[in-house]
Amino acid sequence: MSLLMIPGPIEVSPAVIEAGSGKPPGHLAADFIEAFGHSLEQMRVIWKASADSQPFLVAGSGTLAMEIAATNVVDPGEPVVVVQTGWFSDRMAEMARRRGARVTVVESPAGETPSLDDIAAAMTKTRAKVLFATHVDTSTGVRCDAAAYAALATEHGALSVFDGVCATAAERFDMESWGADIYLTGSQKAIGLPAGLALLVASPRALAKRSRLAVAPPMTMDFESWLPIMKSYEARGKGYFATPATSLVKALPVAFGELLSEDGIDGCFARHQRGADAFRAAWSAMGLSLVASRPELAANTLSAVRYPEGVGPSLVGRIAERGVVVAGGLHPDIKTEYFRVGHMGDVLRRPDALETTVRAIADALTAEGHATDADAAWKAFCDVFER
Numbered sequence: 001m002s003l004l005m006i007p008g009p010i011e012v013s014p015a016v017i018e019a020g021s022g023k024p025p026g027h028l029a030a031d032f033i034e035a036f037g038h039s040l041e042q043m044r045v046i047w048k049a050s051a052d053s054q055p056f057l058v059a060g061s062g063t064l065a066m067e068i069a070a071t072n073v074v075d076p077g078e079p080v081v082v083v084q085t086g087w088f089s090d091r092m093a094e095m096a097r098r099r100g101a102r103v104t105v106v107e108s109p110a111g112e113t114p115s116l117d118d119i120a121a122a123m124t125k126t127r128a129k130v131l132f133a134t135h136v137d138t139s140t141g142v143r144c145d146a147a148a149y150a151a152l153a154t155e156h157g158a159l160s161v162f163d164g165v166c167a168t169a170a171e172r173f174d175m176e177s178w179g180a181d182i183y184l185t186g187s188q189k190a191i192g193l194p195a196g197l198a199l200l201v202a203s204p205r206a207l208a209k210r211s212r213l214a215v216a217p218p219m220t221m222d223f224e225s226w227l228p229i230m231k232s233y234e235a236r237g238k239g240y241f242a243t244p245a246t247s248l249v250k251a252l253p254v255a256f257g258e259l260l261s262e263d264g265i266d267g268c269f270a271r272h273q274r275g276a277d278a279f280r281a282a283w284s285a286m287g288l289s290l291v292a293s294r295p296e297l298a299a300n301t302l303s304a305v306r307y308p309e310g311v312g313p314s315l316v317g318r319i320a321e322r323g324v325v326v327a328g329g330l331h332p333d334i335k336t337e338y339f340r341v342g343h344m345g346d347v348l349r350r351p352d353a354l355e356t357t358v359r360a361i362a363d364a365l366t367a368e369g370h371a372t373d374a375d376a377a378w379k380a381f382c383d384v385f386e387r
């Protein structure tokens with residue numbers, strides 16, 4: 001079996017696979033209700049969200065979570081700002097457009113983020129009601145300054161929504177103290193489950209905005225369809241609006257337990273930081289550079305790495321021949337110039353998997369004509385990882 005080192009879906013731990021397999025529970029079974037209720041409580045811990053915030057756990061993709069966010073806090077005709085840091089921000093902008101919002105996109109070249117001044121100017125000029133941003137854009141490996149954006153939105157009397165699909169649980173995010181209004185993800189990224197769950201937490205301000213909307217969201221995406229169900233499960237009662245992904249929900253407390261097992265969620269952020277720093281040391285040893293234009297923009301969940309001189313997209317296949325699946329480029333402007341390696345979740349506890357990855361990439365580079373010392377790359381990795 002090859003090693004899945006793409007920025008989601010990720011390698012799933014044996015304990016999570018075990019918990020999600022077997023006879024699927026009914027959605028009203030006592031142990032299922034407990035798993036659902038406990039997971040909602042744990043989401044507030046992982047999101048660092050306030051006691052009065054509302055977690056939602058719905059069957060679906062990360063993209064569904066994005067659309068739930070886009071339809072519950074915007075009325076048709078309202079001005080919104082989307083901070084563009086890559087491919088997934090464009091998707092968010094299109095969703096807001098389809099909701100009928102008047103969308104202003106604050107652009108930046110691949111590998112960068114727009115300046116705070118540019119974002120502030122767009123907020124002021126358009127009187128935007130919502131600021132949308134991608135916490136980590138998976139197409140560029142760029143992490144935005146979510147704390148600053150949330151503060152900026154609050155200053156402008158606007159809500160802030162963050163797509164955390166390639167960040168949540170791995171990149172520092174402090175929903176309550178930053179004053180963010182929606183933070184969303186999908187289960188197959190840093191959460192460490194198979195794909196199939198959309199997870200998001202909404203602030204009281206976001207819920208209040210939904211209740212003031214003139215035009216209700218589509219029924220399956222409406223906060224108000226799901227609110228009684230979430231409240232009931234959290235009170236360890238029954239609920240039904242549409243059948244949840246029961247096997248996945250059953251495994252969720254196990255995945256959350258793994259995330260929180262070393263010094264809680266802060267320990268999980270630190271583990272991802274250390275893993276990413278180690279990969280960055282390995283890239284340097286291989287003579288490679290990142291798409292992120294400055295070190296502080298480089299995400300801890302994945303590396304978007306530029307091909308060296310003379311090497312191109314065929315490298316991805318060469319790496320796969322060595323048992324490791326990495327991803328090609330995604331950002332349309334630079335698609336053929338880089339590849340992407342995910343480093344989230346369970347693999348950070350599997351030194352053998354990390355070594356296989358570093359050596360497969362080094363050897364593949366050599367095979368493609370960029371002579372690379374795999375021992376030196378692995379040593380550079382370990383010097384940081386074991387520090």
Ligand SMILES: *Cc1c(COP(=O)(O)O)cnc(C)c1O
Nearest residue numbers: 061062063088136138165166186
């Ligand atoms: C993966 C990803 C998505 C899409 O998630 P799906 O589960 O594939 O729908 C959205 N945003 C970001 C930042 C992602 O990394």
